[in-house]
Amino acid sequence: MNFQNRKQLIVQTVEERGSVDVRELADLLRTSEMTVRRDLVQLASMGLIYRTRGGAMRVSLATDKHTFANKTAVNAERKDYICRLAAQEIQEGDVIFMDCGSTVFRLCQFIRNKRITVVTNSLPVMAELMTSDVSINLVGGEVDKERQAIHGLIAEEHMARYRANRAFIGIDGISLANGLSANSEKEASTATTMARQSDKVYLLCDSSKLETNKYLHFAPLTMFDVLITDQEAPTDVVTAYRQAGVTLLNE
Incomplete structure (x- = not known):
């Protein structure tokens, strides 16, 4: 699976779940955790996700106050x-x-x-x-x-x-x-x-x-x-x- 396809699936998964970890994404994409981490760095630099320790979070959850509802x-x-x-x-x-x-x-x-x-x-x-x-x-x-x-x-x-x-x-x-x-x-x-x-x-x-x-x-x-x-x-x-x-x- 190329980067563009992985990018689409990663962003979609983060949007749906709110947050996701590297291990889950590696299993979903059937690729290595190292590849996922590289992808997350690129997506974060593009403003599409918020990088967290061990995974990624929906941008809106990261930029809003960490309210209980979030x-x-x-x-x-x-x-x-x-x-x-x-x-x-x-x-x-x-x-x-x-x-x-x-x-x-x-x-x-x-x-x-x-x-x-x-x-x-x-x-x-x-x-x-x-x-x-x-x-x-x-x-x-x-x-x-x-x-x-x-x-x-x-x-x-x-x-x-x-x-x-x-x-x-x-x-x-x-x-x-x-x-x-x-x-x-x-x-x-x-x-x-x-x-x-x-x-x-x-x-x-x-x-x-x-x-x-x-x-x-x-x-x-x-x-x-x-x-x-x-x-x-x-x-x-x-x-x-x-x-x-x-x-x-x-x-």
């Missing part, structure tokens, strides 16, 4: 697939924690008709479920306007007063070698607090985040009970996680 739109199909699996784990009458992650937010559409209680620090989750059958317990504390979430000491004290059947937590990065990682201390603190207060912890993680490491390593793999990801997860990675003792759902 984050939820990235890899939307993968996130919805994950959340359908997660919703199947929830029983009527459950009390569940939901954090402020963009993947966790997309769980709302699949639980609207369940008679459950949701404890959350996410303002979008609260707003989305206001007209549903779900009872909502909104965590109190300082509002992070960029993340549209509530964090801080008071928020942690609030969550520590409740016990949940399940917690659904997003993650910025996970690796077998280093465990869980986050882009900020706030999100890491929320995740660990919710995990401590839950009987069972589910990590919702699209496949692009598997075997990646972010700014802050904050917990070992033992913090969660079940990892839910999508069908795009490489077979060898899925096998390695399962062999390491991780309960992983992706089908």
Whole structure:
């Protein structure tokens, strides 16, 4: 496949998905990752895509403020697939924690008709479920306007007063070698607090985040009970996680 054909397919894929990584593009184009990286450099110089570490992003998402709405739109199909699996784990009458992650937010559409209680620090989750059958317990504390979430000491004290059947937590990065990682201390603190207060912890993680490491390593793999990801997860990675003792759902 020549550059012009690869260019068209790369731009189309980035526009449709919001973001994509080099490995995915190499598989799609049936070419080497080195070739994909060269193509991305050229496309970025032409202003057709925004180059990210490990892949590319739609220009509009990169130039706009990184709003919560933008984050939820990235890899939307993968996130919805994950959340359908997660919703199947929830029983009527459950009390569940939901954090402020963009993947966790997309769980709302699949639980609207369940008679459950949701404890959350996410303002979008609260707003989305206001007209549903779900009872909502909104965590109190300082509002992070960029993340549209509530964090801080008071928020942690609030969550520590409740016990949940399940917690659904997003993650910025996970690796077998280093465990869980986050882009900020706030999100890491929320995740660990919710995990401590839950009987069972589910990590919702699209496949692009598997075997990646972010700014802050904050917990070992033992913090969660079940990892839910999508069908795009490489077979060898899925096998390695399962062999390491991780309960992983992706089908």
